[in-house]
Amino acid sequence: MKKNKINLNKRRFIKTLGISFLSFPFLKGVRANYRPKVVIIGGGFGGGSCLSYLQKFSNQLDIFLVEKNKYYYTCPYSNSVVGGFRSLKDNKFSLNNLKYNDVKLIYNEVKFIDSEKKIIKFSNDEFLNYDWLVISPGIDFKWDDIEGYNIETNKNLPHGWDGADAKIILDKVNSLEDNSTILLSAPDYPYRCPPAPYERASLIAYNLKKRGMRFKIIILDSKDSFTKKKLFFKAWNELYPDSFEWISRSQGGKVIKLDYKNKSLITETGQKFKGEFINIIPNQKKKNLFLNDNDNDWLEVNPSTFELRNHKSVHAVGDCINAGDMPKSAFSANSQAKVCAENLKNIILDKEILNPVFFNTCYSFAAPNYVFSISSWYKVNKFDDKIVSLGTSESNINDNKLQRNIEVEHSKGWYQTITKEVFG
Amino acid sequence: MINLLTIPLFLCLLFFQKPVLSNSKDEINIKMIVNNCASCHLENNHSELIPSFFEKEREVFIKQMIDFQKINDDSIMHRITKVLNLDDIRALADYYYEKK
Ligand SMILES: Cc1cc2nc3c(=O)[nH]c(=O)nc-3n(C[C@H](O)[C@H](O)[C@H](O)COP(=O)(O)OP(=O)(O)OC[C@H]3O[C@@H](n4cnc5c(N)ncnc54)[C@H](O)[C@@H]3O)c2cc1C
Numbered sequence: 001m002k003k004n005k006i007n008l009n010k011r012r013f014i015k016t017l018g019i020s021f022l023s024f025p026f027l028k029g030v031r032a033n034y035r036p037k038v039v040i041i042g043g044g045f046g047g048g049s050c051l052s053y054l055q056k057f058s059n060q061l062d063i064f065l066v067e068k069n070k071y072y073y074t075c076p077y078s079n080s081v082v083g084g085f086r087s088l089k090d091n092k093f094s095l096n097n098l099k100y101n102d103v104k105l106i107y108n109e110v111k112f113i114d115s116e117k118k119i120i121k122f123s124n125d126e127f128l129n130y131d132w133l134v135i136s137p138g139i140d141f142k143w144d145d146i147e148g149y150n151i152e153t154n155k156n157l158p159h160g161w162d163g164a165d166a167k168i169i170l171d172k173v174n175s176l177e178d179n180s181t182i183l184l185s186a187p188d189y190p191y192r193c194p195p196a197p198y199e200r201a202s203l204i205a206y207n208l209k210k211r212g213m214r215f216k217i218i219i220l221d222s223k224d225s226f227t228k229k230k231l232f233f234k235a236w237n238e239l240y241p242d243s244f245e246w247i248s249r250s251q252g253g254k255v256i257k258l259d260y261k262n263k264s265l266i267t268e269t270g271q272k273f274k275g276e277f278i279n280i281i282p283n284q285k286k287k288n289l290f291l292n293d294n295d296n297d298w299l300e301v302n303p304s305t306f307e308l309r310n311h312k313s314v315h316a317v318g319d320c321i322n323a324g325d326m327p328k329s330a331f332s333a334n335s336q337a338k339v340c341a342e343n344l345k346n347i348i349l350d351k352e353i354l355n356p357v358f359f360n361t362c363y364s365f366a367a368p369n370y371v372f373s374i375s376s377w378y379k380v381n382k383f384d385d386k387i388v389s390l391g392t393s394e395s396n397i398n399d400n401k402l403q404r405n406i407e408v409e410h411s412k413g414w415y416q417t418i419t420k421e422v423f424g
Numbered sequence: 425m426i427n428l429l430t431i432p433l434f435l436c437l438l439f440f441q442k443p444v445l446s447n448s449k450d451e452i453n454i455k456m457i458v459n460n461c462a463s464c465h466l467e468n469n470h471s472e473l474i475p476s477f478f479e480k481e482r483e484v485f486i487k488q489m490i491d492f493q494k495i496n497d498d499s500i501m502h503r504i505t506k507v508l509n510l511d512d513i514r515a516l517a518d519y520y521y522e523k524k
Contacts, residue, residue, distance in 0.1 A: 053459075331463060338459040354453045357445055359460040361500065375503050377445055377460075390443040390507050396498035403499075410500055413473030414464050421466055 035062045036348050039120065039130040041110055041289065043067030043095050045074075046136025046318025046333035048422035051095075051103065053341035054134075058102040060349065064128070066120065068109040070094055072423070073163035075193065076330050076415055081166035083203030084174070084210065085368045088167045099424025110137070114291045115311035132344060134306075135289060136318035136333065138162075139192050142283040146185070148258040149280055157260075159281050160200075161192060172277055173207050180208075181216045183265050183275035185255040188222035190298070191284045192319050192328045195364045195374070198232045200279070202366040205240040218273055219246045220265060221253040222283070227327075228364060228374050230397055235366035255280065286320040298322040303380045303387045304356055305347060306340035315340050324387030326378055332360045334418055356380060358387065363411035371407035372399070445507045454515040457508075461516070467523060482521040489513045 038054060038061050040047045051065050072093050080086035095105055109123040113133065120128045141159070143150045149157075158165040176182070182204055186197040201217050208215045217240075225248070226232075236244040247253035252269030259266065264274045285297040290311065299321045300309040306321070308314045317340050318333035326332045339356040346353055361375035372395035381388045395407060446452040465477045477485065489508065492501040505513075 334463055335460055338462075339456065342455070342459070354456055355451060357452055357456050357460065359463065359504070361463075373500060375500065377443075377504075377507050379445070390445070393498060393503045399498075407500070409473045410464075413471040416471035417464050417466050417474065420471075421462070 035060065036131045037062045037064070037129070038132045038134065038344070038348070039064045039066060039128060040134045040136070041066045041113075041120070042136040042138065042318070043069075043105075044072060044136060044138055044318070044333075045330035045418070045422060046138075046337050047134065048072075048095065049334040049337035049418075050134050050136065050317060050341050051100065052421055052424075053338050054345065055100065055103055057345050057349075061345075063103040064106060064130075065095065065100070065103060066106045066108060066110060066128070067095070068107070070107055073166070074330070074415075074419065075161070075163045075196070078160065078163045078166035079196065079200045079203045080365060080368070082160070082169050082173060082200060082207065083365070083368070084170060084207040088164075091163060091166070093419055093423040096424030110289055112291045113289050113311075113314070115308075115314050116292075118313065130313075132313050132315070132348060134315045134317065134340060134344065135320065136316065136337070137287040137289055137320060139284045139319045139328075140287045142285055145283045146255055146258055146280060148260055149282070153258065153260055154280075157258075157278055157280060160279070161196075161281055161284075169279065170207075173204050176208065176213065176215070176276055179214050180276040181218065181274065182277045182279070183273055184217065184219050185265060185278075185280040186219055186221045186223065186226070186253075187281050187283045188249075188254075190322075190328060191281070193362065194227045194327050195232075195362050197281050198226060198228070199364040199366075201244070202232065202235060202239075202364075204279075205236070205243055206367045209240060209243075215243055217244050218275070219244070219253075220255050220267060220273065221246065221248050222255070224248045224250050227362070228372060228394055231372045231394060232364070232366065234397060235370060235372070239367055239370065284319075296322075303385060304339070304353055305343045306336060315344055324378070325376075325389040326358060326360055326387050327362065329360055329362050330418065331362065331414070332358070334422070335359055361414070363407060363414065365408075365411070369401070369408055370404045371411050372404065373407055373411070443507055444509055446509065446512060452512075454512070454519055457512060457516060458519055477516075477520045478523055480520065482517045485517045485520060486513055489516070 040051050043065055054063055074091045077091050081088050111121045111123045113120050118130055158168050160166055160169045184201050201219055252267045252271050254268040255265045256268050257266040264272050266272050286299050299316045301316055301321050306315040306317050308316055317336040319328040335358040343353050358378040361373050363371050363373045365371050374392055374394045376392040377390045378387050464474050467478055489505050492505040
């Protein structure tokens with residue numbers, strides 16, 4: 001990130017003080033009626049869940065949430081939009097003012113955080129200070145990994161890894177003709193929602209099959225395996241026989257170049273694949289918001305409190321962190337945010353830090369009535385202070401149609417609950 | 425002297441030990457488990473597609489959790505309950521029953 005210098009513009013700083021009504025530096029024990037100021041950056045699954053849990057202590061804390069967008073489009077269920085059986089507006093949410101009437105919602109884009117001065121600077125040059133900060137700004141993309149693929153080409157070939165672009169991808173899929181070839185480039189670990197590239201491929205297939213098209217989907221993978229592989233393979237054989245080809249990294253699946261003009265992808269082994277529709281899901285890294293930070297791909301946290309290892313009083317949850325064995329998912333972000341909120345409150349109120357446990361489930365659709373899942377509990381390994389899985393387990397490979405349909409209900413139930421919890 | 429057989433036996437036990445969420449009653453505060461259950465089983469506003477835990481009788485809740493553990497069908501509730509011990513299940517039942 002560019003190293004910006006803070007220009008303490010007095011007028012703007014005072015204006016921000018105005019927004020934040022009580023913004024004196026936190027002096028523990030000095031003023032009995034002082035309310036510590038906690039700011040959360042990011043109103044998505046991690047930040048929103050943290051807000052929802054910290055809100056229970058709004059009588060003791062001044063709580064602020066900073067979000068750059070008024071509306072949030074969920075990534076979960078965005079592939080159903082691509083599949084043509086869900087409307088994008090069903091994935092659109094905003095933080096409900098009624099639910100959050102005792103916290104302050106600020107719609108502004110954070111330019112950078114100066115964790116030494118405990119100041120957040122916004123793109124419009126306003127400032128906000130904090131006593132404690134929680135960040136969950138999501139992910140950024142590694143634009144240099146595939147030659148010919150960058151922010152510019154992404155405008156015409158959107159990755160759709162942020163929820164809002166699902167409709168653009170749907171329109172492209174809808175415009176395909178009979179006998180089209182679809183190329184999907186799957187990223188290397190770690191990335192947001194490990195099963196989602198394969199769910200996307202499944203639901204593109206569903207869309208095309210429903211419209212009576214013949215098609216071929218070629219998944220060019222930067223990995224040698226992927227989560228729920230057996231379950232996906234079984235679903236593809238049952239629902240879309242002879243339509244899928246998966247090329248692993250060691251078979252030459254890693255894409256290194258996009259030839260945009262010729263609608264082709266070139267892989268590490270020099271093979272060239274041509275397709276009528278190309279969906280590249282790029283490699284990923286943290287979204288960097290700090291004035292001074294290292295070049296690590298992900299933020300390192302203490303897994304019991306989620307305080308950053310290299311920024312005091314700043315906590316981080318969600319996709320931006322290295323969460324050990326936990327995958328980057330909305331479910332994980334929600335689970336981490338609850339632990340973070342609980343133990344941050346304990347730090348601020350000088351109480352005992354509780355041992356955390358986490359849980360994650362990722363549901364995947366292969367068709368509207370065909371869902372399977374993977375799940376695990378997690379604990380902190382005391383020896384190396386890392387989050388470790390207690391063992392992942394998946395839906396039974398031999399589940400029948402009814403059981404796959406029951407998982408549809410579970411998935412919808414989870415989505416309804418988490419979106420109500422986060423957005424109100 | 426250590427019996428030579430005890431080492432592989434110990435390793436076997438370590439390897440085949442069933443993973444559990446809490447090794448002792450006080451290790452994990454029940455609130456931490458409840459918060460994870462709340463991803464689907466919220467106190468208010470939970471989805472109509474998912475049964476509420478807050479309406480169940482204590483004994484019914486305990487029996488259902490134990491049944492989920494026993495029926496090894498890879499269902500989501502089996503996968504969730506299999507790492508809970510009886511103390512966890514009882515503490516969860518108490519928590520939901522008190523909130524009833
Ligand atoms: C196709 C797809 C399908 C998925 N399906 C599932 C699923 O079924 N289940 C599941 O559990 N997970 C799923 N996920 C993963 C899930 O969407 C993410 O893991 C989750 O959104 C992570 O939450 P987060 O809070 O880290 O980031 P986000 O939810 O992305 O939230 C980040 C927020 O920060 C805001 N922000 C960023 N920068 C700034 C800034 N500078 N200033 C102010 N605000 C800022 C953003 O506007 C955003 O609102 C899926 C992902 C994809 C791509």
